[in-house]
Amino acid sequence: MIARFLLLASAAGASIITPDAFAQEPAPQAANEAQQPNVRGDVIVVTARRRQETAQEVPLAISVVRGDSIEATGNFNIVKLQQLAPTLQVYTTNPRNTSVNIRGLGVPFGLTSDGFEQGVGIYVDDVYNSRVAAATFDFLDVAQVEVLRGPQGTLYGKNTTAGAINITTNQPTFDFEGRAELSVGNLNFKQAKAAVSGPLSETIAARIAVAATSRRGTLYNVTSQRWINEQDNLGIRGQLLFKPNEDFSVTLSGDYSKQDPECCGTTFVRVGKTQRALARQYDALAAAQNYVVPSRNPYDRLSDLDSNLNAGNKIGGVSAKIKWDVGPGTLTSVTAWRFWDWKPENDRDFTGLSIVAKSQNPSQQDQYSQEFRYNYDSEKVDFVLGLFGFKQRIDTQGTEQQGSAASKWSLTGALANDPSVLEGLTASNTQWLKSTSAALFGQVSWKVTDALTIQPGARINYDKKSGFYERIVTNGAGAVISCTPTPAAGSVLAAQCGVYQPQVSAPSDSAWNFTYDFNVNYKVARDVLAYATYAKSFKTLGINQNGLPLNADNTVNYDAGTVKPESVNHYEIGLKTQFWDRRATFNLSAFRTDIKNFQATVNGGQFGTVRGYLANAERVRSQGIEADFKIVASDRFTAYANGAYTDAQYKKFTNAPCPPELSGGTLQPAGQPADYSQPGVPGALSPRQCDISGQTLPGVSKWAFSYGAEYNIPVTLLAKEGQAYLGVDGNYRSHWNSNASPSIYTDVKGYALTNFRAGFRGEGFDIFGWVRNAFDVDYIENLQVAPGNTGLIAGQVGDPQTWGGTIKVSF
Numbered sequence: 001m002i003a004r005f006l007l008l009a010s011a012a013g014a015s016i017i018t019p020d021a022f023a024q025e026p027a028p029q030a031a032n033e034a035q036q037p038n039v040r041g042d043v044i045v046v047t048a049r050r051r052q053e054t055a056q057e058v059p060l061a062i063s064v065v066r067g068d069s070i071e072a073t074g075n076f077n078i079v080k081l082q083q084l085a086p087t088l089q090v091y092t093t094n095p096r097n098t099s100v101n102i103r104g105l106g107v108p109f110g111l112t113s114d115g116f117e118q119g120v121g122i123y124v125d126d127v128y129n130s131r132v133a134a135a136t137f138d139f140l141d142v143a144q145v146e147v148l149r150g151p152q153g154t155l156y157g158k159n160t161t162a163g164a165i166n167i168t169t170n171q172p173t174f175d176f177e178g179r180a181e182l183s184v185g186n187l188n189f190k191q192a193k194a195a196v197s198g199p200l201s202e203t204i205a206a207r208i209a210v211a212a213t214s215r216r217g218t219l220y221n222v223t224s225q226r227w228i229n230e231q232d233n234l235g236i237r238g239q240l241l242f243k244p245n246e247d248f249s250v251t252l253s254g255d256y257s258k259q260d261p262e263c264c265g266t267t268f269v270r271v272g273k274t275q276r277a278l279a280r281q282y283d284a285l286a287a288a289q290n291y292v293v294p295s296r297n298p299y300d301r302l303s304d305l306d307s308n309l310n311a312g313n314k315i316g317g318v319s320a321k322i323k324w325d326v327g328p329g330t331l332t333s334v335t336a337w338r339f340w341d342w343k344p345e346n347d348r349d350f351t352g353l354s355i356v357a358k359s360q361n362p363s364q365q366d367q368y369s370q371e372f373r374y375n376y377d378s379e380k381v382d383f384v385l386g387l388f389g390f391k392q393r394i395d396t397q398g399t400e401q402q403g404s405a406a407s408k409w410s411l412t413g414a415l416a417n418d419p420s421v422l423e424g425l426t427a428s429n430t431q432w433l434k435s436t437s438a439a440l441f442g443q444v445s446w447k448v449t450d451a452l453t454i455q456p457g458a459r460i461n462y463d464k465k466s467g468f469y470e471r472i473v474t475n476g477a478g479a480v481i482s483c484t485p486t487p488a489a490g491s492v493l494a495a496q497c498g499v500y501q502p503q504v505s506a507p508s509d510s511a512w513n514f515t516y517d518f519n520v521n522y523k524v525a526r527d528v529l530a531y532a533t534y535a536k537s538f539k540t541l542g543i544n545q546n547g548l549p550l551n552a553d554n555t556v557n558y559d560a561g562t563v564k565p566e567s568v569n570h571y572e573i574g575l576k577t578q579f580w581d582r583r584a585t586f587n588l589s590a591f592r593t594d595i596k597n598f599q600a601t602v603n604g605g606q607f608g609t610v611r612g613y614l615a616n617a618e619r620v621r622s623q624g625i626e627a628d629f630k631i632v633a634s635d636r637f638t639a640y641a642n643g644a645y646t647d648a649q650y651k652k653f654t655n656a657p658c659p660p661e662l663s664g665g666t667l668q669p670a671g672q673p674a675d676y677s678q679p680g681v682p683g684a685l686s687p688r689q690c691d692i693s694g695q696t697l698p699g700v701s702k703w704a705f706s707y708g709a710e711y712n713i714p715v716t717l718l719a720k721e722g723q724a725y726l727g728v729d730g731n732y733r734s735h736w737n738s739n740a741s742p743s744i745y746t747d748v749k750g751y752a753l754t755n756f757r758a759g760f761r762g763e764g765f766d767i768f769g770w771v772r773n774a775f776d777v778d779y780i781e782n783l784q785v786a787p788g789n790t791g792l793i794a795g796q797v798g799d800p801q802t803w804g805g806t807i808k809v810s811f
Helices: 067-073 132-136 282-288 406-410 413-417 492-497
Strands: 005-007 017-019 062-066 088-092 098-102 120-124 127-129 142-149 163-169 177-185 189-199 204-215 219-221 226-228 231-245 248-259 267-271 310-326 329-345 356-360 363-376 381-402 426-447 452-474 503-505 508-525 528-539 566-579 584-602 613-632 637-652 703-717 720-733 751-762 765-772 780-785 792-797 802-810
Touching: 062 067, 067 142, 067 751, 088 132, 088 780, 098 120, 098 132, 120 132, 127 310, 127 329, 132 310, 132 329, 282 406, 329 356, 406 413, 720 765
Parallel strands: 120 163
Antiparallel strands: 005 017, 062 142, 088 098, 120 127, 142 163, 177 189, 177 802, 189 204, 204 231, 219 226, 231 248, 248 310, 267 792, 310 329, 329 363, 356 381, 363 381, 381 426, 426 452, 452 503, 452 508, 508 528, 528 566, 566 584, 584 613, 613 637, 637 703, 703 720, 720 751, 751 765, 765 802, 780 792
16 A cells, blocks of 8 residues: 655644654645645645634744654654744743743743743643643644744734644544554653544544653763653543534543653853952852862763752643534634642752752642634635633742852851851742733634735733732741841841842732734735735733842832833735645745833842843844745655744843853942943953843744655565655754853854654554664753852753654554
8 A cells, every 4th residue: 555645734834744644534624625636745724713724825924743743753742843843942941941932032031930921822722821831741642733923812812922832632533543652762761652532422422642751861960870851741631522413512621741750950061251259250169169060071961969859740621612603603612721730849059069959939820711712704704703811820839948058159258168157048938920811802804806815803902910929038047037127248147138038029010902913915826825914912011920139229129020011013924835736835934023122031140039030121123034845756755844044132122131251240330331341350340231232032043944854665564565664854953042141151052953764654553763863963952050150051961862663553
């Protein structure tokens, strides 16, 4: 038997080509022309505009990856998915501190605060997931992932300014079906997936799916004598479909996933000079305590962290989706409750010394959402009208404690030789956040002619946020300390207050916003679509939930409690084409996004009062070009190549935190112009704030590419007809910076990764071997500046070469 092939993506994004032997039943075709017999490969049907249509008909930049392609390439969560979509950037130091950005925009880079919204929305079966930690969990029985780029406020429940990741799972079926998959590999990698679906009666069908992944860690901790940064994931999803007739259906869904790895540790990467006195920088401080790291080469994959590490993570919920065909349209209701439970333990000094003995901020979140949506279709006019409500509460209990080496590391003079000054000093934080939002949104498509369509959309949005933060500080004896009035200089209390200060704040704010977009698309020819879009969007206000910064006189800056909404102007043009009897597709898009009051992370680099907080950069701009080419040359050979150029920079950010090379010295007098002329000079004056206007946004590579190809031949093996095949896929990203204010010490070199797979497949089975990072490329996933301005840079290294095999069966 000669199996057909699926061309599994479109529109300036990832294109993945895999066999359809394991593809789920395709969605209904969106247009008659999609069923024409001369089309090569399956047509990709998407729901990006809340209706079924082919990806090439959608006048926006969208990448589509089917579930079997995700499995074939080993990209089993959103973090891994960025290897297939060049304009998707995902960086994570742990599940909570995860950044999911599109075109360099979405979420402030660095420590995460609960008080702001995501710029990239993550939706699973129309349910919005407010916590970005969802990106670190395994895909669970996924049919398709759509990555939409640009503002998505007039079609989706929660407003997003940078894009959306729309995940669709496989649904219950009235025909019995099942599938199972088992993978094993080096590093003790084990992954198992299974799903079964079928009827319970003539009107009720059910589906259940499970997935589990485990793998040994990639860093060896010489202190605990254990491999750390392991994988330990388990997930289950169940669904019930009630469909009494073709016009009405109710789908009840429930899911639960958990992670319990020893994670997420760092390794030594490098040391850079700061403006601290030389005796107070990393090398001198380490020598004073006879401390030597196990290796100064991060690719030796050694660490010596002495604090407990944990990334306990649970997420799940239930939802009810009702669809009712009413007249010429469809009414949809999506009701959902979701929870997130986070239990971390970290080593925040990034060393084997007991400087910060404890650092943990366990958090519990509940969210409720309700969306009503009506889709109307006619020959001349289509529209979507929606109403969305959202309510969330987050409770966090934080503990940070100084260790036995803290005094000698952080203090000077006689106090530095007295461990009891800081040992046991503890900051206990209690905080909560309440967030409510509601929106009315809609979009109309007016088919002026058979070729020309005008598509306006609008959104009215209301948001309210209120929070509470209290930090109580106790000394090593357990006594509560107060830093008011200001303690005498040089005293024990002054030293303790220089590390932790008590604080209470209760920020609250609300805002109304009106946004809109306008799209014009024109069908130049049957297989050529041109489009242009303008969108006026926003990201709602934020509040600072991790404590507030101090003024120059050591008082709390309560004005920093709230953060202004982002105001977004987005422009995009694109061209979608197919040719050579639709065997080849070439899509091109160009964009520019201007943001006023960009929500950025500010980090003063100190152990004490505030690790990081939100502030507004005056202006940010992201612009670029994205291209996608794919070809189905024959039933034997398929290939794709995608590329993106992204120029994302701070156009104006005059009060930014300073990079480490300009930090740590005596602060320049208030009102004196900042002096940037002596970076990394010990003892030099340090600016209070830095002007980083014109510098590149963190986490963004200017150039990113992905590619892949597969070749097969028909064979008969063990009396089974099928195909022997060989596939390759890879990606490249140019250098990028891993600090909120770009630093010469946190520049991450570009890298290219290559993966191979080879196997044999036939009707109902697929057996293949794989090698990922086949050339064992050394690369960095993330760099972090250690607190205290000592110059220490720690990081997480990327996966080494991994290899293994997979067996898949379906029935």
